[in-house]
C-alpha cells in the first residue's frame with residue numbers, strides 16, 4: 001500500500017453526527033406535514049442517505065417512502081419543495097451546527113494521519129460533502145491531506161458520487177497511485193461499496209454498532225474496525 005484515501009464524516013471527524021442530526025430534523029418536519037412516520041436516524045440514514053451526495057440522499061430516501069418531488073436546481077431556496085430545496089434546507093442546519101464551533105477531529109485519526117505521512121504514504125480526503133474544505137481547515141487536518149475530492153469537485157467535474165467508485169478513482173489518479181496500492185477508509189455503506197467497486201483495499205469504520213459492522217463487510221469492507229486507533 002502506498003496511499004490512504006480517507007472519507008471525512010465519521011472517519012476523520014465526528015461530523016457524521018452533525019449530518020445525521022440535520023437530516024433527521026429536516027426530514028421529520030417534512031414527513032410530519034405529509035402524515036408519514038418519522039425518519040429513522042439509524043436505518044433510514046445508513047441505508048438511503050449516508051455517504052451519498054446531498055441531493056442523492058434526498059432523492060433516495062424519499063423514493064423509499066414512495067415520495068417524488070421535482071428536482072429543482074442547486075440554488076433553490078430552503079423553502080422550495082424540491083429535491084435541491086430540501087437538501088439546502090438540511091445544509092442550512094449543518095452550517096448552523098458547524099458555526100457553534102468546538103469541532104475536533106478524532107484524536108486517533110490525527111495520529112493515524114501523522115504516522116501515515118511519516119511513513120511516506122500518500123493521503124487524500126474523499127467525501128461527498130460540499131462542506132469538506134471548511135471542516136478540514138477548521139479542524140487543522142488539511143495539513144496531512146495532499147488532495148481533496150469532495151462534493152464541490154463532484155459538481156465541478158461531473159463525477160458520479162458514492163456508491164460509484166469515481167471519487168476514489170479521481171483521488172488515486174491525482175496521487176498517481178493504482179487502486180490496488182491504495183486503501184480506502186469508510187464508515188458509510190455507499191462508501192465501502194465505492195471502494196470495492198474501484199478495486200481498493202477497504203477498511204470499514206463502524207461507529208454505529210449493532211449490525212453495521214456486518215453490513216459494511218457485506219457491502220465491500222475487507223476489514224472492519226471501530227476506530228482507526230486499532231490499526232496503529
Ligand SMILES: O=P(O)(O)OC[C@H]1O[C@@H](O)[C@H](O)[C@@H](O)[C@@H]1O
Pocket residue numbers: 008009016019020049050051052053054057091094127128129130131132151188
Ligand atoms: O450536504 P453535504 O455537506 O454536501 O454532505 C453530503 C453528504 O456527505 C457525506 O459525507 C455524509 O455522510 C452525508 O450525511 C452527507 O449528506
